[in-house]
Amino acid sequence: xxxxxxxxxxxxxxxxxxxxxxxxxxxxxxxxxxxxxxxxxxxxxxxxxxxxxxxxxxxxxxxxxxxxxxxxxxxxxxxxxxxxxxxxxxxxxxxxxxxxxxxxxxxxxxxxxxxxxxxxxxxxxxxxxxxxxxxxxxxxxxxxxxxxxxxxxxxxxxxxxxxxxxxxxxxxxxxxxxxxxxxxxxxxxxxxxxxxxxxxxxxxxxxxxxxxxxxxxxxxxxxxxxxxxxxxxxxxxxxxxxxxxxxxxxxxxxxxxxxxxxxxxxxxxxxxxxx
Amino acid sequence: xxxxxxxxxxxxxxxxxxxxxxxxxxxxxxxxxxxxxxxxxxxxxxxxxxxxxxxxxxxxxxxxxxxxxxxxxxxxxxxxxxxxxxxxxxxxxxxxxxxxxxxxxxxxxxxxxxxxxxxxxxxxxxxxxxxxxxxxxxxxxxxxxxxxxxxxxxxxxxxxxxxxxxxxxxxxxxxxxxxxxxxxxxxxxxxxxxxxxxxxxxxxxxxxxxxxxxxxxxxxxxxxxxxxxxxxxxxxxxxxxxxxxxxxxxxxxxxxxxxxxxxxxxxxxxxx
Numbered sequence: 001x002x003x004x005x006x007x008x009x010x011x012x013x014x015x016x017x018x019x020x021x022x023x024x025x026x027x028x029x030x031x032x033x034x035x036x037x038x039x040x041x042x043x044x045x046x047x048x049x050x051x052x053x054x055x056x057x058x059x060x061x062x063x064x065x066x067x068x069x070x071x072x073x074x075x076x077x078x079x080x081x082x083x084x085x086x087x088x089x090x091x092x093x094x095x096x097x098x099x100x101x102x103x104x105x106x107x108x109x110x111x112x113x114x115x116x117x118x119x120x121x122x123x124x125x126x127x128x129x130x131x132x133x134x135x136x137x138x139x140x141x142x143x144x145x146x147x148x149x150x151x152x153x154x155x156x157x158x159x160x161x162x163x164x165x166x167x168x169x170x171x172x173x174x175x176x177x178x179x180x181x182x183x184x185x186x187x188x189x190x191x192x193x194x195x196x197x198x199x200x201x202x203x204x205x206x207x208x209x210x211x212x213x214x215x216x217x218x219x220x221x222x223x224x225x226x227x228x229x230x231x232x233x234x235x236x237x238x239x240x241x242x243x244x245x246x247x248x249x250x251x252x253x254x255x256x257x258x259x260x261x262x263x264x265x266x267x268x269x270x271x272x273x274x275x
Numbered sequence: 276x277x278x279x280x281x282x283x284x285x286x287x288x289x290x291x292x293x294x295x296x297x298x299x300x301x302x303x304x305x306x307x308x309x310x311x312x313x314x315x316x317x318x319x320x321x322x323x324x325x326x327x328x329x330x331x332x333x334x335x336x337x338x339x340x341x342x343x344x345x346x347x348x349x350x351x352x353x354x355x356x357x358x359x360x361x362x363x364x365x366x367x368x369x370x371x372x373x374x375x376x377x378x379x380x381x382x383x384x385x386x387x388x389x390x391x392x393x394x395x396x397x398x399x400x401x402x403x404x405x406x407x408x409x410x411x412x413x414x415x416x417x418x419x420x421x422x423x424x425x426x427x428x429x430x431x432x433x434x435x436x437x438x439x440x441x442x443x444x445x446x447x448x449x450x451x452x453x454x455x456x457x458x459x460x461x462x463x464x465x466x467x468x469x470x471x472x473x474x475x476x477x478x479x480x481x482x483x484x485x486x487x488x489x490x491x492x493x494x495x496x497x498x499x500x501x502x503x504x505x506x507x508x509x510x511x512x513x514x515x516x517x518x519x520x521x522x523x524x525x526x527x528x529x530x531x532x533x534x535x536x537x538x539x540x541x542x543x544x545x546x547x
Contacts, residue, residue, distance in 0.1 A: 008359045012369075015356045019376050019428065022387035025397065029390065037390030038397060082290035083546060087284055104298050109486030109530065111503040112523050114303055115510050116301030119308055119520070139297035143292075171282045203503075207510065220382040224389060224493055236383040243378045251371060 027240060030233035037230065054231060057219070061235075063130070064199065064216040071137035072194035077210075079145025079194075080139070080187055084179070085144070087153040102143045107109040114207030121208060128210025136208050137198045140193060144197060145190035152186030154178075185253065192250045282505045302527075309520035314423065321521040331505075335525065336375060338501040341420070344483035346431075348424040348481050350473070353431035357472075358465075360432070361439045385493050388422045392494075414496025422494045423487060430483075431476040438472025439465070474537040481537075482530050502526045 025037075030048070034041035051057060051103075082102065082145070089095045105113060117136050118190075126132055164178045180187075202217035209218055221234060312318045325331045356373075363369050376384070391397050393413040399409040412418055442465065450460040486503030497504075502522060509519030 008362075011355060012359050012363075015352065015428075016372065018425070019373065022391060022425070023376060023379060025391060026383060026387040037392070038400065068474055075492045077291055078289050081286040082293070085283060085286035085290055088279070088286070101294050101298055104302070105481070106531070107534070109482060109503065109526060111486045111488060111506045112305070112526060113301075115506055115519060115523055116305040117297070118510060119304045119516065120297075123304060135297075139293065142293055142297075151349075171278055171285075175282075196378055200378070202380075202382055206489075206507075217380060217382045220386060221489060221493070222381070224382070224386050231384060232383075236380070238387070239380055239383060244375070245382075247371070247375055247378050 020108060023236075023240060026233050027237040030230060030237045032233075035230060037233070043062035047230040050231050051234045051238075057231070057235065059216050060216055060219050063213070067130075067134055067137055067215060068195050068198035071134055071141055071193050071198050074138045075141035075194045076145050076187055076191045079142045079190055080149050080183070082142065082146045083153060083183075083186075084175075086150060102146050104143075105140050106143045106147070110201070110203035111207075114204040117204065118207045128208055129213045132208045132210065133205055133213060133215065136204050137201065140201070140204060141194035142198055144193045145187070148190035148193060149183055149186040152183040156182045188253055189250065191252065192246065196246060196250075299541035303469075305520050305523050307425045308516055309524045311396050311517055313515075313517060321517050324520050325525065326516060331522075332419055333506060334500050335502060337499065338485055338503075339529070341416075341423075341499055345423045345427060345484045346418055346481045348420065349427045349431040350476065352424070352474065353428055354435055356428075356472070357432045357439055360436055363445045366436075366440070370433070373432050373436075381426065382489070384426060385422060385490055386497050388425075388494060392418050414495065414498060416495070416499060419490060419495035419499050421468070422490055426490075427484065430479040434475035434479060435469060435472040438469045438475070442468045472503065478534060481533050485529055486526060502529070524545060 029042050031036045031045070033044035033046065082098075086095055086098050086102070089098065097105060113136075117132075117139070120126075121128060122134050160182070161174060162179055164174045169177065200217070202213075202221065205215050206218055206221070209215070214222075216235075219237075222231060223232060308315055310319065311319055312320055333492045360366055361371050361372070389396075393399075394409055394411060394413070396412075398412060403409065446468070447460055448463055450464045455463065485501060486506075487501050488503035488507045491497060491499050491501055502525065505522050506519050506526065509515045509522065
């Protein structure tokens, strides 16, 4: 019995090492004094210095975060409106139709989203660049927000809304004073999910980005095709820290807001984005 | 009543506009594009080309085969992992550690493998300690399978873990009390009850695996052409959007078929 237990631990360790090996490999080599991801030539921060001197990369990082921030903010607003509409809808058929339509973008492969958005932008005559990338990111983030907000609405105490109505609150007061404060953890969780989706996206952006504009994923793709540069490793080490902070923030938010419920196993991942 | 209508309209206008513009219109345009010829007329020509050409059909078969292999590999690794994770004390914390790598940019993870697998890379250096000559690891079917499976593993572990966590521990105890050994309990009780999670995992891995396109380039060296790669090539390289859309429609059909096959039938039976 004891031996079997040890075997299982070994397996757990094996999978965890497998999962983290490539990530730590990247980070360790970002400190390599040499210029390639092989052989260790000593510790150096020179790739970080290079990174901060590379204005093109800095600009792209700023763009990527700008897109992520703007798209997740706007998607949070639109997604919350969508969730409120679906929640308020009493007709079951209409409700289900809206829910299915909402989920289409969540299940479609990214290539399909990217290609069909490219057709859309071209047919409408919209030029490709910052705006088209931003619109696409808003578009694929909205259903995530809806899915995060809807459960909060369903858990909301109905008598709160009824009481507000009885006391003479109008629509706007009901929304801003009663509903929004109750569902705000859901909106916040949706915002974070949308933010990470946007940071992570490669495939959709790749299709709708055009020539002049680039995000981090697209840039790494084009650089990786030319060969390895340790500047990218330095960048990935920094991105790792950012992801870590985001996950911790999200974890704190989601565990704090579900404290009063029984502790659930619900944890959400970004879908297999952009492969 | 009027105020409710106003409210509904206020929510519906932005959300409905999004649905129309970015969900319904793009899919419709994709379908429409697949039914047109290069000079704009309606035709089934693209579908004739697709189904008439051995290359396209072989590519599709290959893509499905590789997606199947990737799903199988991830399932074999993930099921025991999810099972063992579920028996740990602070399982939520460990689960978070499984999920963390999915939040790291996919391109960066792929990029790491270029360093690990290249001809003078770490894996080859390590092997040369044992006297194995450097091999061409990158740009092979195996490296493609390895990296794709690596990326998909967390998405398989998560749903299986969730379905295992929902199983009432009393059922396991009852099975043991009734004389089943550990293996029988696993096979007759745990495994059937965790099937919804396995199905969800298969869905979450198989569909994206069909449409992989960046990894086929960077790691597979274009040896494996998936449906996703083909779509990308037709749209961005050869600019044949009509045929690209046709393959897109095929991919959507494949996706719908997968979802129907892995639909959760268990629930319907228990609802009786």
